Amino acid sequence: MSAVALADLTTFRLGGPARAVVEARTETELVDAVAHADAAGEPLLLVAGGSNLLVADEGFPGTVVRVATSGVRFGSEDVCSGSFVTAAAGEDWEAFVATVVARGCAGVEAMAGIPGSVGATPVQNVGAYGQEVSQTLASVRTYDRVDRRVRTLAVGDLDLGYRTSLLKRSRVALAGTHAESRYVVLDVTFQLVLAGGVSSPVAYPELARALGVAVGERSTVAEVRAAVLALRGSKGMVLDAADHDTWSAGSFFTNPVLTVDEAGVLPAGAPRFPAGTDAAGRPLVKTSAAWLIDHAGFAKGHGAPGPATLSTKHTLALTNRGGARTADVLALAREIADGVERAYGVRIVNEPVLVGCSL
Missing domain, CATH: 3.30.465.10 (Uridine Diphospho-n-acetylenolpyruvylglucosamine Reductase; domain 3)
Known part of the structure; x- marks a missing residue:
């Protein structure tokens, strides 16, 4: 076990230290590491590719298990x-x-x-x-x-x-x-x-x-x-250490799924796709988070020259320009979600898992 910054384990390259990190290369090691943490009452975070995590600047107060199994x-x-x-x-x-x-x-x-x-x-x-x-x-x-x-x-x-x-x-x-x-x-x-x-x-x-x-x-x-x-x-959606547009968690917001009535408040040009029905059998409509972000006034690169900006290639990705903290990304995410809600009455929500932080 060793103290490791979560920034070293995530594609956002953000996040403070974990109390301890255990690497599991076999299924037995993985199960044993999880069972040991549970028996000790230790908070546990599983990390593999780290591509869907945004971890607090304060880090994680428990054990991180790196899932390194293969085959x-x-x-x-x-x-x-x-x-x-x-x-x-x-x-x-x-x-x-x-x-x-x-x-x-x-x-x-x-x-x-x-x-x-x-x-x-x-x-x-x-x-x-x-x-x-x-x-x-x-x-x-x-x-x-x-x-x-x-x-x-x-x-x-x-x-x-x-x-x-x-x-x-x-x-x-x-x-x-x-x-x-x-x-x-x-x-x-x-x-x-x-x-x-x-x-x-x-x-x-x-x-x-x-x-x-x-x-x-x-x-x-x-x-x-x-x-x-x-x-x-x-679109900056293939990892490249030299390209800060890929220092992200990919698409940060999911596409909203709305009832027909909720979608009725959207402009005529907003994308609409059938999305099945809800539990009551009402038809659902999926729209594009990227379209909402762009048309609410947030262009590619929004936030520059700050440490966290929208990608210069795709409005759905929030990026770390090299000196960001998790707090910077969260502030940008709130700004965008608030702006979309003001413009269209739709609250877009995060896709990455937020660890020790929230919007």
Whole structure:
């Protein structure tokens, strides 16, 4: 164990010291580290890629477990049921996408370049360019910190929604009043399509234009992955230590999901996409947080020359220009959320997990 600044473990490069950091390279080490912290009543924070965390400047008053498990295992494969692929929670997501694309499997190629680990993807139900993890997820093996046992949760058990899941919402106070995740992801199994390298239907207009195909048509998984990496790179959404636009947590705000009545207050030009129904059966509409931010008067680079600004490439990313503190990012986030609410009556909310801080 050693004292480490969380700034060294997150893509925002922000956050004060942890009381202690333990690295878990095997599943046994991961479970043992979690169980030990729980038995000691120690607050616990799990960190893998660190791409979806904003940690307080004061740091974290407990143990940080670095999830460094790795490995990709291909199971049964046939044309009808596809390819079942299991990856360790600590496996790098982009490396996983590259591996399955090289094998010709389809289903995750449009999510190339997303920073972070495989284990985080079902927690957030990660998605990009018309694909979501929920479309190919088969099951998740977890360590249940309440029952103190390993449990496998099928996709139907996970209650997946837009950037949410049972894994994200199931939080318990195991150390005082500090609410923590009940489930620790150990590995994730996907059911991918075996189509000889042919991609899933391209669902996102911007990606379709980049590929020179119509929405609903197909390309190859390799071409889709390459096009997505180029698009993400142009928006500062592929990690690059030399580019401060990537010193971020990616998209900071989620796209608002509204009732039809709530969406009725938006200007005629605001994007609107069907988003299913709520618990009462009322239709829902998803709009674009980036559009709201931009049209509320917050342009790319807003906040310059301050230490925290909107990305110069994409209005949905808040960035650390090199000398920022977490407090600077929070102040910018509040300014933008308040401005959008004043302009449109819609409160946009953060996507990254806030540790020891709040908006």
